[in-house]
Amino acid sequence: MYTRRLSAFAFWLLVSTRLVSLPSFLQKTPRTGRGEMDYVYGPGKNHLFVPGPVNIPDPVIRAMTRNNEDYRSPAIPAMTKILLEDVKKIFKTTSGTPFLIPTTGTGAWESALTNTLSPGDRTVSFLIGQFSLLWIDQQQRLGFNVDVVESEWGQGANLDILASKLAADTAHTIKAVCIVHNETATGVTNNLAKVRKILDNYGHPALFLVDGVSSICALDFRMDEWGVDVALTGSQKALSLPTGMGIVCASPKAIEASKTAKSYRVFFDWKDYIKFYNLGTFWPYTPSIQLLYGLRAALDLLFEEGLDNVIERHTRLGKATRLAVEAWGLKNCTQKEEWFSDTVTAVVVPPYIDSSEIVRRAWKRYNLSLGLGLNKVAGKVFRIGHLGNLNELQLLGCLAGVEMVLKDVGYPVKLGSGVAAASAFLQNNTPMIPSRI
Numbered sequence: 120m121y122t123r124r125l126s127a128f129a130f131w132l133l134v135s136t137r138l139v140s141l142p143s144f145l146q147k148t149p150r151t152g153r154g155e156m157d158y159v160y161g162p163g164k165n166h167l168f169v170p171g172p173v174n175i176p177d178p179v180i181r182a183m184t185r186n187n188e189d190y191r192s193p194a195i196p197a198m199t200k201i202l203l204e205d206v207k208k209i210f211k212t213t214s215g216t217p218f219l220i221p222t223t224g225t226g227a228w229e230s231a232l233t234n235t236l237s238p239g240d241r242t243v244s245f246l247i248g249q250f251s252l253l254w255i256d257q258q259q260r261l262g263f264n265v266d267v268v269e270s271e272w273g274q275g276a277n278l279d280i281l282a283s284k285l286a287a288d289t290a291h292t293i294k295a296v297c298i299v300h301n302e303t304a305t306g307v308t309n310n311l312a313k314v315r316k317i318l319d320n321y322g323h324p325a326l327f328l329v330d331g332v333s334s335i336c337a338l339d340f341r342m343d344e345w346g347v348d349v350a351l352t353g354s355q356k357a358l359s360l361p362t363g364m365g366i367v368c369a370s371p372k373a374i375e376a377s378k379t380a381k382s383y384r385v386f387f388d389w390k391d392y393i394k395f396y397n398l399g400t401f402w403p404y405t406p407s408i409q410l411l412y413g414l415r416a417a418l419d420l421l422f423e424e425g426l427d428n429v430i431e432r433h434t435r436l437g438k439a440t441r442l443a444v445e446a447w448g449l450k451n452c453t454q455k456e457e458w459f460s461d462t463v464t465a466v467v468v469p470p471y472i473d474s475s476e477i478v479r480r481a482w483k484r485y486n487l488s489l490g491l492g493l494n495k496v497a498g499k500v501f502r503i504g505h506l507g508n509l510n511e512l513q514l515l516g517c518l519a520g521v522e523m524v525l526k527d528v529g530y531p532v533k534l535g536s537g538v539a540a541a542s543a544f545l546q547n548n549t550p551m552i553p554s555r556i
């Protein structure tokens with residue numbers, strides 16, 4: 120007994136000190152010894168198709184490979200001033216005040232809420248998927264009185280209920296209407312122009328707060344025209360930057376509200392930002408220099424392509440993806456055409472398949488990253504993100520990968536069917552590269 124244990128221990132010692140090596144078929148993939156970091160180089164690119172974080176364009180990566188700089192030198196404020204002006208263009212606003220905050224989308228939510236509302240304030244918030252659920256949870260934990268309007272996951276926000284709530288609220292107890300423009304969990308896009316119209320119909324003064332994390336820079340978004348009071352996004356979604364910058368834009372009405380809003384806030388207080396804007400130094404605390412250069416490069420790329428062309432590209436990629444889903448004989452999670460999202464498609468799998476297995480296998484076998492089904496739709500859907508720095512042929516690569524994985528997990532898909540449907544559409548609709556006409 121002891122000798123067996125002893126010899127096992129001696130063998131383990133020899134193997135672990137590499138004095139003896141295991142036969143190759145018993146060796147695991149070499150690890151760095153620092154967790155599960157996968158350092159083996161694979162040829163070509165991987166296929167990152169989660170709906171954020173997305174692929175970073177090479178010029179942006181190059182722009183960020185640089186040393187730190189003194190953010191109090193004259194150079195960084197000068198750069199920031201232009202960045203703030205340019206960032207307004209992605210929100211389609213001239214009157215808004217933007218804030219570039221070292222945070223993620225979640226922090227941007229908190230910035231929007233705590234700067235404009237006081238504890239106990241009533242909000243109307245739509246629950247249509249995981250991201251709206253998380254935002255509602257945040258609103259509740261921050262002490263607001265949240266009036267939740269729930270719809271089945273796969274449907275858009277129920278705006279008829281909003282209308283009836285506003286109609287009944289003659290005392291104007293509703294302080295804000297909070298909505299996720301594009302619900303990343305289910306691939307549903309809400310109609311913001313309609314929300315504005317309903318608010319105006321009832322002459323209701325509630326603030327209009329919009330999570331545009333997976334829409335701004337990819338879907339049509341018009342802050343001024345739609346009378347949005349606070350719009351926000353995160354750097355790692357359609358802007359195609361690394362994670363770490365929350366971009367929030369406040370209307371003059373929201374800035375006014377921030378002067379009396381009583382929610383506790385320190386890190387996110389717009390007042391501190393505005394103070395430094397007025398001083399011309401711009402930063403209440405240290406910004407990420409690399410992200411600022413990255414943002415500069417990302418905006419340059421977006422403007423060079425043209426924001427409208429960027430939106431059209433997303434429309435094209437969204438449509439092509441849905442055509443592939445249809446050709447596979449699978450269902451879109453999004454229930455009605457009017458809600459189809461051009462940045463993410465959630466695909467419903469048959470009950471005998473676990474969608475998480477699809478995601479696992481795609482990564483293990485094809486180095487393809489797909490989005491998991493979240494919460495209520497876990498195991499039932501997987502998601503294809505098609506936003507940000509992405510083109511037609513890349514998407515076709517992803518669709519081909521999905522087909523192979525579907526076959527791997529026992530779904531009777533005809534290989535090439537989705538790719539054929541998508542490419543037939545793309546072949547008819549992809550424009551010439553403007554500089555090469």
Ligand SMILES: *Cc1c(COP(=O)(O)O)cnc(C)c1O
Binds near residue numbers: 224226250332
């Ligand atoms: C990703 C996402 C968020 C959360 O952003 P984080 O950067 O992960 O905090 C919020 N809302 C939507 C719609 C998103 O897609």
Ligand SMILES: *[C@@H]1O[C@H](CO)[C@@H](O)[C@H](O)[C@H]1NC(C)=O
Binds near residue numbers: 161162164486
């Ligand atoms: C998988 O993708 C990652 C991320 O892009 C890449 O670094 C790696 O080399 C790829 N690995 C394999 C085995 O293809």
Ligand SMILES: *[C@@H]1O[C@H](CO)[C@@H](O)[C@H](O)[C@H]1NC(C)=O
Binds near residue numbers: 441442444449450
């Ligand atoms: C999915 O979307 C496509 C493209 O818009 C549509 O033609 C198709 O009918 C949808 N499929 C289902 C099952 O809803």
Ligand SMILES: CC(=O)N[C@H]1CO[C@H](CO)[C@@H](O)[C@@H]1O
Binds near residue numbers: 309339340459
């Ligand atoms: C129902 C709905 O609002 N659909 C919208 C989805 O988003 C696109 C782009 O923003 C709009 O054109 C649609 O009207």
